[in-house]
Amino acid sequence: xxxxxxxxxxxxxxxxxxxxxxNLTVEAGQIFGLIGPNGAGKTTVFNLITGRYKPTxxxxxxxxxxxxxxxxxxxxxxxxxxxxxxxxxxxxMSVIEHVKLAxxxxxxxxxxxxxxxxxxxxxxxxxxxxxxxDLLELTGVRHYADHIVTNLPYGAQRRVExxxxxxxxxxVLLLDEPTAGMNPEELVQxxxxxxxxxxxxxxxxxxxxxxxxxxxxxxxxxxxxxxxxVIAEGTPAQIRSDPRVIExxxxxxxxx
Amino acid sequence: xxxxxxxxxxxxQGLRQALARAWAPFARVPLLGWLLxxxxxxxxxxxxxxxxxxxxxxxxxxxxxxxxxxxQDLLLLPSIVAYALVVYVxxxxxxxxxxxxxxxxxASRLLKYPLVLSALLHIGLLYAVLHxxxxxxxxxxxxxxxxxxxxxxxxxxxxxxxxxGEFSCxxxxxxxLGAYTASVTTVLLFVSDNRFGPAILPEALGPxxxxxxxxxxxxxxxxxxxxxxxxxxxxxxxxxxxxxxxFMFIVKSLFENLEVVGGARGLGDQPNYAGLPTxxxxxxxxxxxxxxxxxxxxxxxxxxxxxxxxxxxxMSVDTRRTKFVAFLFAAFWAGISGGLFAHVIRYxxxxxxxxxxxxxxxxxxxxxxxxxxxxxxxxxxxxNLLSEALxxxxxxxxxxxxxxxxxxxxxxxxxxxxxRDFDPAKLLRPxxxxxxxxxxxxxxx
Numbered sequence: 001x002x003x004x005x006x007x008x009x010x011x012x013x014x015x016x017x018x019x020x021x022x023n024l025t026v027e028a029g030q031i032f033g034l035i036g037p038n039g040a041g042k043t044t045v046f047n048l049i050t051g052r053y054k055p056t057x058x059x060x061x062x063x064x065x066x067x068x069x070x071x072x073x074x075x076x077x078x079x080x081x082x083x084x085x086x087x088x089x090x091x092x093m094s095v096i097e098h099v100k101l102a103x104x105x106x107x108x109x110x111x112x113x114x115x116x117x118x119x120x121x122x123x124x125x126x127x128x129x130x131x132x133x134d135l136l137e138l139t140g141v142r143h144y145a146d147h148i149v150t151n152l153p154y155g156a157q158r159r160v161e162x163x164x165x166x167x168x169x170x171x172v173l174l175l176d177e178p179t180a181g182m183n184p185e186e187l188v189q190x191x192x193x194x195x196x197x198x199x200x201x202x203x204x205x206x207x208x209x210x211x212x213x214x215x216x217x218x219x220x221x222x223x224x225x226x227x228x229x230v231i232a233e234g235t236p237a238q239i240r241s242d243p244r245v246i247e248x249x250x251x252x253x254x255x256x
Numbered sequence: 257x258x259x260x261x262x263x264x265x266x267x268x269q270g271l272r273q274a275l276a277r278a279w280a281p282f283a284r285v286p287l288l289g290w291l292l293x294x295x296x297x298x299x300x301x302x303x304x305x306x307x308x309x310x311x312x313x314x315x316x317x318x319x320x321x322x323x324x325x326x327x328q329d330l331l332l333l334p335s336i337v338a339y340a341l342v343v344y345v346x347x348x349x350x351x352x353x354x355x356x357x358x359x360x361x362x363a364s365r366l367l368k369y370p371l372v373l374s375a376l377l378h379i380g381l382l383y384a385v386l387h388x389x390x391x392x393x394x395x396x397x398x399x400x401x402x403x404x405x406x407x408x409x410x411x412x413x414x415x416x417x418x419x420x421g422e423f424s425c426x427x428x429x430x431x432x433l434g435a436y437t438a439s440v441t442t443v444l445l446f447v448s449d450n451r452f453g454p455a456i457l458p459e460a461l462g463p464x465x466x467x468x469x470x471x472x473x474x475x476x477x478x479x480x481x482x483x484x485x486x487x488x489x490x491x492x493x494x495x496x497x498x499x500x501x502x503f504m505f506i507v508k509s510l511f512e513n514l515e516v517v518g519g520a521r522g523l524g525d526q527p528n529y530a531g532l533p534t535x536x537x538x539x540x541x542x543x544x545x546x547x548x549x550x551x552x553x554x555x556x557x558x559x560x561x562x563x564x565x566x567x568x569x570x571m572s573v574d575t576r577r578t579k580f581v582a583f584l585f586a587a588f589w590a591g592i593s594g595g596l597f598a599h600v601i602r603y604x605x606x607x608x609x610x611x612x613x614x615x616x617x618x619x620x621x622x623x624x625x626x627x628x629x630x631x632x633x634x635x636x637x638x639x640n641l642l643s644e645a646l647x648x649x650x651x652x653x654x655x656x657x658x659x660x661x662x663x664x665x666x667x668x669x670x671x672x673x674x675x676r677d678f679d680p681a682k683l684l685r686p687x688x689x690x691x692x693x694x695x696x697x698x699x700x701x
Contacts, residue, residue, distance in 0.1 A: 050570060076572040084570075090563035090677065093556065100553050101560055105572035107553060113580065114554040115545045121552060128553060168572055176382065 009058030033219035077105035081170030323645030421562030434473035434591025477591025523606025625671030
């Protein structure tokens, strides 16, 4: 079953064509990789799917529902969680508050509950708290629950961001370079966690990566993007030996 | 040299330890105990205040802890300190210490009932303390009421400027809308004057209708806030500051040119409805609701909008709605505070709610602490009392207070008590388990 589908998505920044006729099909439970050289348009693809940019042309479907042009918060509420390439945590908030807040769209106590502290609100807040703690347990940062995020080590901050994205109860999880800036030890741990989360929650993961090792180890299908166009799609083994991919990454061999 | 510094630090540590030891018994006193102690102190002042003050060589009871007297005559300092010790400090400390066991027991017994009961009891005690204390002088009564009103204004501004991190300058405008709306309703309905003609309703209904007219003022202020909230969807920071400042001036010139409400001459004759109980109840209500709101996950959305709007959107937070709610909510309470202010001073003009008011409220927010309910209370009450205490210095006051503000900004850029909300359950809990205390008192066998 397809959970995420992009159909001929094209996007222009002014006169610059950032993404051209982009097609994507992510099946339920799949780990799908997106690679490509710098400036290929990978993050733009993420931003088009998550609703931060509206595609100039083309459609995006989440779990069969058309989400093209919806505001980002509505798309997120429909089950699309994401992390960012450069961490975007809320610097004055504690870890548990981050994870709780990602349940925003499911809050049902309304302003009355927020203002007057009704018993419904207390019940729901307690529920969210236990759910959030479970997610922090899953990503291995439960012991940081009451810390302010800025005081956490880098690797832990990445995990908090992951837990926050998971709190949306997403059908598809979008990870934008989840291992960027990590040392080899943190990298292995992060891959472990991604695999663990994938197994536990059975969701589809769509990730951008620069490190071939991560892509080859984790992904079932890999797509290569260059100058906003898909130049190859296939299993990691196929991608590794594809001449167009090698060319995009390493440059054309000069025949003398 | 080294030996000396070592000895100094040793002495410093010794002093700290001695202080900690002296404080230890008081750490066990719950809030209930302190309130009872304060109640005893104000009763002592009521019955023995005048003789004690005369005995110490003062003309009358020092109205505001004697700051004004000291500034007029430095030689009175020892007697003022003695007065404060005898009347306030010693009775409070002694009563708090002696009652600590009983107060702890009472506090833990209260926890068996819903928290509201305990909270109401504490608030009632606090009111009793203020009531007795302000009963001794009209000046105190005025200062306390204005401080409480400032608490409402500061808290509401903190919701936007601190919790949501938008620098909004439109608060005096909201207060003005609230003040004029509430004043017009009460004057129109209950006062016979030559502006709006004879009273429409019997005067006895006044105090009952007054809350409604305050709420109406709050609602009108909220409607005004739409003009600031909608631009806030698209701009932030400096641009929004300018827009909101413009809003404030629009409201000001609106009332300056509205002859119906007196134009630049202002509007007076408001009935005396904002007594201490009314102001106190509204302040307590405001603190309770704001504290509830900012501690809920829905209120945390404000912080997320401040710390990263993009991430907030990506985490399903409707940022527009959040900004909308924050501005309208804050403006509502600003309107309430304006309405109360108008009925305490009983005269307003468009200039009351100008740049000076803005500076005052901003100073209270930033002095007390951003993103902090406790800080707003401290900032509003502290700056009000300070400003009253330094009144005899006249123009020098406006040099001293800004310098203090600058010092606070240098050493604590986010304010004195930033990032602190309070958990009522924690505040009201007993400081010691009564059952444990029993075993503490008896020597172990």
